[in-house]
Amino acid sequence: MRIGFIGLGVMGAPMARNLQEAKHEIITTLNRSPLPDGIKAEVLDSPADVARACDVVITILPDTPDVERVLMTEGGVLEGMESGKLMIDMSSIGPIETAEMARAFAEKGVDYVDAPVSGGEVGAKNAALTIMCGGSNAAFERAKPLLEVMGKNITLVGDKPGAGQTCKIANQIIVALNIEAVSEALVFASKAGCDPAKVREALMGGFASSKILEVHGERMINRTFDPGFRLKLHQKDLNLALQSARILQVALPNTATAQELMNACAAQGEEDTDHSGLVRALERLANHEIG
Structure with missing residues (x-):
């Protein structure tokens, strides 16, 4: 064809x-x-x-x-x-x-x-x-x-047509919030004195296991932020989510938080890095880098 x-x-x-x-x-x-x-x-x-x-x-x-x-x-x-x-x-x-x-x-x-x-x-x-x-x-x-x-x-x-886009927005909400959750957990564990790689290894065997923890958790620890999916594109997707939510009168408070963390990364010139780089916004808030 x-x-x-x-x-x-x-x-x-x-x-x-x-x-x-x-x-x-x-x-x-x-x-x-x-x-x-x-x-x-x-x-x-x-x-x-x-x-x-x-x-x-x-x-x-x-x-x-x-x-x-x-x-x-x-x-x-x-x-x-x-x-x-x-x-x-x-x-x-x-x-x-x-x-x-x-x-x-x-x-x-x-x-x-x-x-x-x-x-x-x-x-x-x-x-x-x-x-x-x-x-x-x-x-x-x-x-x-x-x-x-x-x-x-x-x-x-x-x-x-449009149903697929609605589903993709839902997907991007879930992915963003998972990245934010993994980021918080690894920053917390690392600043408390634990080896983040060992913490990730332990969590991968329990109920907290996820693809985000597996793939992006490793990126965060190894500092490999070359883009698989650019942060600025995820920013765009979360903008779509928040715009649609306003029309539908749906509250998406944690989506808004994840978007603000991505905005903070973009302000540091990191919009073309991988979206797992969201962790760097939390590291700056904690004055602590996990890698």
Whole structure:
């Protein structure tokens, strides 16, 4: 299949490689060059050209305005779409804006699935992403064979576009609060005089065990903050959570706290480091580094 794939970044590049290895042909447009290592793609001038050349377009872009620009403006994907084609947006963006864009595609007879992902760069490379989808069952079934090339846990969350984004926001709330909890625990234990590596080892055998403790706890101890998932992108996701919560009149007090700790890290120039670097905000408050 000829697949339009726009967004060949940290996540998108390995996802596109997996599609390519499954014998799909990749068509793209680039804001920058060259193509990422391992990607062989036909490069066209605009998102509209990509849409005209393909039956399916997949996007994975940083934020809501980026998706709106690529999909909805002059020369965008919508302009090049025809009835019967399929649009899959795998970005993590606002659910309200997603629903609005999906309506515009539906008016042209185009199926739309929002399919944000979780699992980070490692999950993208290993084709082991969790993918949360919103859209009609028919659109989901069309998208599923492609999603299965990129992920393992693929769920249709709701029958309308935007449901996947809502689920991803919930995911990011849980991840952020887990990072904050592990950070607090390791800073506390370390400042009390314990070896944080030994504390982590002990906790991994009990009810406090989690993927965050396993992966990000080790990052915190070893000071390996090269990004798997950039802190500024998690900031963006928590902004979406808090904006949506205001509309829904839902209190998210601990989400707001985690966001403020990420803001403190960003203020120190750490927005492009891994989101596990949230621990450094708590270390500064405690005047104590665990590593």
